[in-house]
Amino acid sequence: MGKVSIATVWLDGCSGCHMSFLDIDEALLDLADRISLVYSPLVDNKVFPDSVDVTLVEGAVSNEDDLKKIKHIREHTRLLVSLGDCAVTGNVPSMRNSFKLKDVLDRAYFENAQVNQRVPDVSIPPLLPRVRPVHQIVPVDVFVPGCPPSAATILQVLGELLEGRLPQVGEQSHFG
Amino acid sequence: MVKTLRIDDQDVSAGTDDTILQVAQDNAIFIPTLCNLEGLKPVGACRLCLVEVEGYRGLAPACVTRVEEGMQIYTQSERLQTYRRMILEMLFVEGNHVCAVCVSNGTCELQALAQRLGMDHSHLEYRNPAKSVDVSHYRFGVDHNRCILCARCVRVCDEIEGAHTWDLLGRGIQSQVITDLNRPWGESKTCTSCGKCVQVCPTGALFKKSKAVAEMEKEHEFLPYLNTIREVRSNG
Numbered sequence: 040m041g042k043v044s045i046a047t048v049w050l051d052g053c054s055g056c057h058m059s060f061l062d063i064d065e066a067l068l069d070l071a072d073r074i075s076l077v078y079s080p081l082v083d084n085k086v087f088p089d090s091v092d093v094t095l096v097e098g099a100v101s102n103e104d105d106l107k108k109i110k111h112i113r114e115h116t117r118l119l120v121s122l123g124d125c126a127v128t129g130n131v132p133s134m135r136n137s138f139k140l141k142d143v144l145d146r147a148y149f150e151n152a153q154v155n156q157r158v159p160d161v162s163i164p165p166l167l168p169r170v171r172p173v174h175q176i177v178p179v180d181v182f183v184p185g186c187p188p189s190a191a192t193i194l195q196v197l198g199e200l201l202e203g204r205l206p207q208v209g210e211q212s213h214f215g
Numbered sequence: 216m217v218k219t220l221r222i223d224d225q226d227v228s229a230g231t232d233d234t235i236l237q238v239a240q241d242n243a244i245f246i247p248t249l250c251n252l253e254g255l256k257p258v259g260a261c262r263l264c265l266v267e268v269e270g271y272r273g274l275a276p277a278c279v280t281r282v283e284e285g286m287q288i289y290t291q292s293e294r295l296q297t298y299r300r301m302i303l304e305m306l307f308v309e310g311n312h313v314c315a316v317c318v319s320n321g322t323c324e325l326q327a328l329a330q331r332l333g334m335d336h337s338h339l340e341y342r343n344p345a346k347s348v349d350v351s352h353y354r355f356g357v358d359h360n361r362c363i364l365c366a367r368c369v370r371v372c373d374e375i376e377g378a379h380t381w382d383l384l385g386r387g388i389q390s391q392v393i394t395d396l397n398r399p400w401g402e403s404k405t406c407t408s409c410g411k412c413v414q415v416c417p418t419g420a421l422f423k424k425s426k427a428v429a430e431m432e433k434e435h436e437f438l439p440y441l442n443t444i445r446e447v448r449s450n451g
Contacts, residue, residue, distance in 0.1 A: 127335070128337070134313060213327070214329060215323075215429075
């Protein structure tokens with residue numbers, strides 16, 4: 040049997056979920072025999088492969104690049120996992136939704152800037168008017184709340200997926 | 216007088232004035248609640264305790280429905296589980312409950328219920344309403360982003376402390392808890408600064424100042440009057 044191909048992506052989040060993933064420590068060695076990490080901030084590949092078995096998504100959908108990425112990923116992945124509160128609820132990135140985007144940018148780049156007052160627009164993607172959880176953009180197969188989900192939770196989710204079962208996180212994790 | 220009835224096919228007996236919720240709790244049958252707090256008058260505000268009663272057209276809130284002889288009650292049906300998760304989703308999307316950066320992260324009753332009832336995401340769009348925070352009181356703060364309008368603060372202030380500083384203003388999604396006639400809490404002439412409202416609040420909406428993320432543990436033993444009432448009830 041071939042290895043299960045796994046991708047991880049980092050949208051609008053703090054990378055804490057990726058840190059928690061690495062926190063499974065020595066279990067990574069067992070995992071390495073069974074999975075192939077084909078795309079991730081943790082590996083070099085810059086192009087999302089045509090067909091991936093499981094993709095773990097960290098982060099909310101906040102800018103045009105996130106939006107493009109998540110739609111592309113959904114098309115090319117069999118099972119999509121919303122990993123952590125930003126992906127599941129919008130979490131901290133979505134706190135700007137209570138304000139108009141223009142007001143947010145004005146506060147950051149004009150009111151609180153003393154020099155070079157301008158909204159950055161070179162080589163970074165424009166922000167979307169509203170930050171949204173992943174499942175409000177594309178269908179999601181598994182939800183793993185937590186900020187971040189514990190290493191044990193992530194390991195359990197991966198274990199279930201590798202056994203061909205759809206994991207039920209249930210009472211193992213909670214928002215926050 | 217004792218009444219006999221069935222909850223989830225379990226025969227139970229109850230006092231005449233008992234509510235369905237009291238009887239369920241006495242028999243270790245779990246019915247989720249958020250606005251209910253023993254010692255305070257029940258109001259049926261959160262709707263989480265809705266149960267099915269045979270012969271009733273609609274669902275009955277267990278905290279304000281008195282038992283009747285021969286009642287057949289169901290508390291765990293698929294339909295109720297779905298409604299409970301839906302109610303939690305509505306509570307989450309109507310506020311800004313960002314658990315990760317809440318003083319009550321880890322001790323919040325809303326967060327714990329979402330976990331227990333398996334609400335792991337919201338099917339509804341987050342509304343992200345613009346809500347305010349009032350930290351004008353010298354010891355306490357109110358964060359309306361995290362308020363679920365359970366009115367425990369309103370009731371404990373009125374029924375136990377006797378100050379009636381808190382009340383509810385507005386209708387629907389515009390509703391919010393207020394102090395005095397919607398004046399800043401710090402300017403309240405009626406507030407005795409006893410802190411009971413803070414201790415009964417199920418979320419991080421009412422908090423002690425100087426508490427950072429996950430540091431606000433509510434002390435229910437802080438409420439001696441409620442405990443006394445609880446004892447009187449269990450002895451009587």
